[in-house]
Amino acid sequence: MAKMLNSLLSLAALLTTAFAVNPIEIVNNKFYDSVTHKQFYIIGVDYQPGGSSGVGTGSDPLSDPTQCLRDFALLQKLGVNTIRVYSVDNTLDHDYCMSLLDTAGMYLLLDVNTPLSSQSLNRYEPNTTWTADYYSHIYSTIDAFKAYENVLGFFSGNEVVNDAASLAACPGYLRALQRDMKAYIKKTANRIIPVGYSTADDATIRSELGSYLTCGDDASAADFYGINTYEWCGDSSFTSSGYSTLTSAFANFSVPIFFSEYGCNTVSPRTFTEVTALYGDQMNEVFSGGLIYEYNEEDNNYGLVNTGGDSAQLLQDYVNLQSAYTNLSIPNITLSSTTATTTLPSCSGLNLDNWTIPAAPSGAPTAGAGNYGTLIELTAEELVVNSTVTDVSGNVISGLSVTAVGRAVSGSVSGTKSASASATGGEGKSGNGTTTVSEAVGMGVGVGMGMAVLAAVGAVVVVL
Structure with missing residues (x-):
């Protein structure tokens, strides 16, 4: 028996899960895990090492294995479940970094535009x-990332509208881009991947633009809306x-x-x-959480x-944010039943004078350039960080690695954006349960791997 246990442990050391997280879906105005049906809150960080110059021919934040391993281990240690990346080169191979992100139990929100x-x-x-x-470019970016199940969604734009002149000129084009991105995903991907927009820190713009981008026809409406906001500074308060x-406005x-x-x-x-x-x-x-700006100094x-x-x-800042995340209690809400249908609000009453939705550009392609990513299985050795990482005082942090998070399995997928639902606390009981951040990020660590190992030797597995 001891010999078998040692063999199991040796086998476990070589295995990780290739698919660690369940795709996220939208039901009404909330995110849910498509399998467990738990409401999903974004606990995230914006990630673009090198800033706007961090993308160029032959390089981007999700193509450098050494950088990804070091940074994703630190992001996992921080307590993050989602990162946002602003720019990528869609011709590169992103399989390792996306698989590593997935193995760590983290999702990606990806902007499809670049400064190029x-x-x-x-x-x-x-x-x-x-x-x-x-x-x-847009379709090729979708192609490169649509097969990764940990892609939470695509941003059609970031602060494209940031003043009165751009508010007059751009909204119709953003709406058209949403329409065509959603149609392309529906036609070519094996699941629905949400498309949304990230708005500037301007109260007038974000309200009017948000209403326009999410009203009327679902085929061209944003599936989610991100707000860039820097209103809370220092030791402020909810009111001041x-x-x-x-919160009242939205x-x-x-x-x-x-x-x-x-x-x-x-x-x-x-x-x-x-x-x-x-x-x-x-x-x-x-609000369904948020992303702190930003990872890299x-x-x-x-x-x-x-x-x-x-x-x-x-x-x-890392130490302080880690402390803030550790002390959170995240609502533990489960999608339980469909009770009504939520429809998008009417566009009537909005300023639509200059916001005509254009057709796709002349000669627009029907497909991307053909670079398709796929999640791959990683060994335990590929999760160990070899880079030098130090704490705030300059002391070397030893033993840093990405911990493999097993896929959670519960129930079947049933929710859609057009469906409505009542919510209950965890374990099917009414009320507002809570889950700690460590549970929300690390729930199921090693479960998928352990189950696979035990099943391989014919062990009886009971899940409680």
Whole structure:
């Protein structure tokens, strides 16, 4: 028996799960795990090492195995379940980094635009960039990532509209882009992947634009809406920060809404007291979490980690955010039954004078360039960090690795965006249960691997 146990342990050391997380789906205005039906809250960080210059020909944040391994281990240790990446090169191989992210139990929100030529919209003259080449880039980006089950969604744009002039010029093009991205995903992907937009930190713009991008026809409406906001600075409060006004403004929003960027740094180091508010009772009925800006220290001093070459050092912001995440209690809500149908609000009453939705550009392709990603199985050795990582005091952190998170299995998939649902607390009981962050991020660690090993030798497995 001891010999068999040793063999099992040796086998377990070689295996990880290739598919660690369940795809996320939208039911009404909330995210849910498509298998367990648990409501999903984004506990995230914006991730673009190198800033806007972090993408170029032959490089991007999700193509460097050494960088991904080091950074994803630190993000997992931080307590993150989602990252946002702003720009990628869709011609590169992203299988290792996406599989590593998945193995760590984390999802990706991906922007489809880049700062490179023919890969974004001109906010003031969008017609000049509405080209077949632009669509080829968009479709190729979708193709490169659509097979990864841990892709939570695609952003059609980030702060494309940021003033009165762009508000007059761009919304129709954003709506058209949403229409065509959603249609392409429906036609070519094996599941529905949500498409949304990330709006600028401007109260007037985000309200009017949000209403327009999510009203009327579902075929061209945003599936989710991200808000970039830096209103809570230092030791503020729900009321004085303006969070109370923001929450009231979006209390009845028809699609999932979350902070796609937050974390004001006018007071440094940041203490992240707004994190408790965002996931607390005053806001968690409206917002599905958020993403802290940002992982890597750049010239703007928003970083959690300072990297250089193959090494990295934690900053005080990392330590403070880790503490804020650790002390959270995340609502534990399960989708239980469909009781009504939620429809998107009417577009009547909105300023639509200059917001005509254009057709796809002349000569637009019907497919991307043909680079298709796929999740791959990783060995335990591939999860061990060999880079030098130090804490705030400069002490080397030893034994750093990505912990494999097993896929959770419970029930069947039934929810759709057009369906409605009543929610109950965990274990099918009415009320508002809570799950700690460590449980939400690390739930099921090693379960998938252990089950596979035991099944391989004919063991009887009982799941309680």
